[in-house]
Each structure stands twice: as structure tokens, then as C-alpha cells.
Amino acid sequence: MKYTSTIIINISLPEFVKILTDYDALKYWQRGFISFEHLSGDFSRVGAKIKQNYNFGKKDISVIQTITHSNLPHEIFLNYDTEGICSYQKNYFTALSDNQIKWVCKTVCIPTAFHTRLLTIFMPRVFKKQTSIYLNDFKNYAEKSTTVNYAKTKINMGL
Numbered sequence: 001m002k003y004t005s006t007i008i009i010n011i012s013l014p015e016f017v018k019i020l021t022d023y024d025a026l027k028y029w030q031r032g033f034i035s036f037e038h039l040s041g042d043f044s045r046v047g048a049k050i051k052q053n054y055n056f057g058k059k060d061i062s063v064i065q066t067i068t069h070s071n072l073p074h075e076i077f078l079n080y081d082t083e084g085i086c087s088y089q090k091n092y093f094t095a096l097s098d099n100q101i102k103w104v105c106k107t108v109c110i111p112t113a114f115h116t117r118l119l120t121i122f123m124p125r126v127f128k129k130q131t132s133i134y135l136n137d138f139k140n141y142a143e144k145s146t147t148v149n150y151a152k153t154k155i156n157m158g159l
Contacts, residue, residue, distance in 0.1 A: 001120040003128050005105045007135040011142050013095040016103075017073040019142050023050065029141040030134060031148045032056050039064070046070050084113035085120075103138075107131060 009016060019025055021044045026033045032054040041048030050065045061082055069077035073093060080087040092104040109127055111117040119126060140146040 001109045001124050001127065003107055003124070003131070005107070005128065005131045005135055007103050007139055008096070008100060009103060009139045009142055010100050012099050013073050013093060013101050016093060016101050016142065020076075020138070021072070025141070026052070028147040028149075029137045030054075031137065032061075034060075041067070044070060044072060044076070084111065084116040086110045086112060103135065105131060105135065 011019075023036050023038075023043070026036065034053040034055055036053070037051040039049040039051055043050075044067065046067050046069060048067045052063045052065055054061045054063065063080050063082045066079040066081070067076065068079055068088075069075070069090075075090070075092050077091070078089045080089070087110070088108045090106040092106075094102045094104075096102055107127070109120055111120050137148050141148075
């Protein structure tokens with residue numbers, strides 16, 4: 001399954017990249033985020049591996065993030081591997097002005113288990129909605145310092 005998500009964020013490109021690459025800030029804009037563990041490589045560099053831990057309701061999920069391409073501040077490509085699914089993201093960042101950027105996130109989800117295959121076939125909006133929520137939560141945090149602690153919508157991946 002492939003899809004593209006786009007958002008306009010009203011901050012400068014350098015400030016955007018600073019927030020995006022701050023793993024300590026993930027808890028402020030990624031719902032369900034619990035913790036991260038640096039596994040290998042230099043942060044924000046090709047080859048870096050970070051284990052990210054989440055809780056979605058009654059389900060704990062660990063995701064291994066691998067940076068496969070980095071040309072910051074303009075783009076970064078990431079692989080996410082977890083039980084049942086692998087996702088590949090190509091993220092592009094374009095300055096529209098001194099204080100406005102466009103973030104284009106191109107995602108490919110490849111199910112590795114039967115139940116996630118069914119989700120990608122019958123409920124692809126679940127994945128698209130999750131990406132949209134994360135992008136909007138990032139925007140709210142970057143622009144207004146609004147954290148997900150105050151968010152009203154929960155993400156339920158159904159995994």
C-alpha cells in the first residue's frame with residue numbers, strides 16, 4: 001500500500017529540522033510514544049537505528065527505525081520495522097518562505113503478517129489517518145507548543 005501525506009508548517013526550516021531530529025521531543029508530538037533506545041549509528045545519519053516503544057491502548061509495540069538516506073534539511077528516508085508490517089518513508093521538506101515549510105511524506109506499507117495484510121486491504125485509511133495525526137500533532141507542537149498530552153483523539157491501530 002502506498003500513500004502520500006502533505007502538511008504546511010509555519011516555522012523556519014532550521015527550526016523544523018531541529019525539532020524533527022530531537023528524539024527527546026517525540027513524547028510531545030507522537031501519541032502513544034513511551035521511550036526510545038539508540039541501537040547504532042550517529043543520530044540523523046544514514047545507518048542509524050533507533051528502537052521506539054509505543055503503547056496503543058492495550059498493545060505495546062516496538063518499532064525499529066533505520067535511516068536509509070539523509071540530506072537534511074531537505075529530505076530524510078526512514079524504514080520502520082515492527083511485528084506484522086514494514087514501512088518505508090521518504091520525507092521531503094521545502095521552505096516556502098522564511099517561516100513556512102511544506103512536508104511531503106511518501107509512505108509504503110508492506111504487511112508481513114496475515115492480519116496486517118487484511119488491514120492494508122480492507123482498512124487502508126487506518127494507516128493514512130495515523131500518518132495524518134502525527135503530522136498534525138507535529139505541526140501543533142512546532143507552531144504552538146501544544147503537546148499530545150492535550151490531544152483528544154487516540155490512535156488505535158487495531159494491531
